[in-house]
Amino acid sequence: MSRPRWLPVITWVYVAWSLLPVLIAIRFAFNDGRSRTSGQGFSLRWFWTDPTLSVRNDPTLAAALEHSLVLAGLAMLLAVPLGTALAIGLQRWRGRGSGVSNVLMLLPLVTPELVFAVGLFLLFTSAFGFIGLGTTAQVIGHVTFSISWVVLIVRGRLVMIGNDVEEAAADLGAPPWQVLKRVLLPLLGPAIAASLLTVFALSIDDFVVAQYMASGADTTTVPMRIYSSARAAPTPALNALATIMLVLSLAALALAWLVFRRRPESLSGLMR
């Protein structure tokens, strides 16, 4: 039976439809002129060479980029270990309350981001006023909503690994921390890497929480910067900034792919 021809056609139309806006945005990042709507040659003006308005030379753009990366880095460093530990704990929790905790854990995934952000805003301006708004609040916000994703990813992997290998390691004489170090963490490697990537992507992409938790110019992230200047005086430097973000995300993906291509057995062993 031959497959219908229109299936690949639909697929390719969809791919083009979803990629085209991105490609157009990237195209204008390299525009030589000031327009973001008509092609005016090619240059690196908006990335590097423009003395005042390029990503390199406009301090607000460079600062936004740096702040976004710092936030994403901190979110990764905090959310992934916390989420992994939580996933392992929840996986072993058999007693009363484990079912409820599982549902609660997934709640942040379906809570509207705006509701979540407003809640946090009230929290940090009243009950936990000592924290206040700013970078700390932004990091806490990002960590809070990313942990659910980390737990989801790591637990999926834990289910796949099963209890057997942990029991086997303990049976062979390994004390609990050795079981973690020699067996569980190596096997969780792919899930932890996937979590790091996911948290990075969530944090870099986030606008609502970062906006609500922000306390001024030095806590402006890239999405916030793009949003605010899109209405004021947009230049292709914004496209350049977005392009840099895209390249960074793709680089992270490529890195992960390279890491796992080098050790395929860690995956294949569990795919049986």
Added chain:
Amino acid sequence: MSLVLDHLVKRYGDVLAVDDVSLEIAHGEFFTLLGPSGCGKTSTLRLIAGFERLDGGAITLDGDDIARRPPHKRPVNTVFQSYALFPHMSVAENVAFGLKYKRVSKSEVARRVGEAMELVQLGHLAERRPGQLSGGQQQRVALARALVLEPPVLLLDEPLGALDARLRIDLQVELKRIQETLEITFVYVTHDQDEALTMSDRVAVMKGGKVEQCDEPRVLYEEPCTAFVANFLGSSNLIPATVSEGALRVGEFTLRADVDGRTGDALAMIRPERVRLEPHGTGGENRVPGMVEAVVYLGFHQDVRVRLASGALVRCDVPNDGEAVEHSSGDPVCVHLPANCLRVLEP
């Protein structure tokens, strides 16, 4: 030198998985826990290994109480049904895993890993990953990984369950060889009666968390104490009967049998291969007439099913000695139930 299970109890919520199990397993014994799934055999094994917490009773190994110790501090090792090999380590690394906690020198580790791999005939695969091995090879690695620690007791949880029939028979022979060579105690869990009969020194048949009967394979087969054991090990005819005045009655026929002081309703048990098929009208004791209901050809023997007048169905194995069975369904015949082959069991 023995492993003693003293009144073990394990509950999962309201379910009694292990219900007052007491067993004494001698040093160097090949001991099998046999039963259908859910009978508590694996739970009992997991209690010995330390993966489950005991709700009652005690486990002692050579007099030491090990029941309160975590699994990594118990001198027993386990071979898992799923093998549970570490997929991120080579075969040699898998086998060497436990030696790290035994305080042995590097050269000693290499020597013992080498020996264990030779014992299971896998020396040439040391650098492979578990994912690159066949099921039988993975099972051998799991065995080597446990045996390298020279445990006094090895626990095996349906180790051959995931293998195909032919490989299973090869590995049964090999397991028995290894157990006899190393002279260590094997506690073996299986639901396969053939496995239990061929390898074990003693078998405990379990049902509903309790031990139904524990004895040598021959005794279990020849002298089962309950209908469950009779049915689970091999096949058997269980004919509803009554015992009155020291005689066994099946319908209107009286049979001679050792009634063992029983009275009232009973089951007359006889193995199909002990039932003799004779022409209709043959006289003598313990002969009951019936009607052939079906003849099933099974290759090495034929299964002849005879319906007695009392309504009971008696299966009779007729060995395939080259001569075709002259009976066909509908024929009147006579079944001979020799008195020394009949056992009277509780219904």
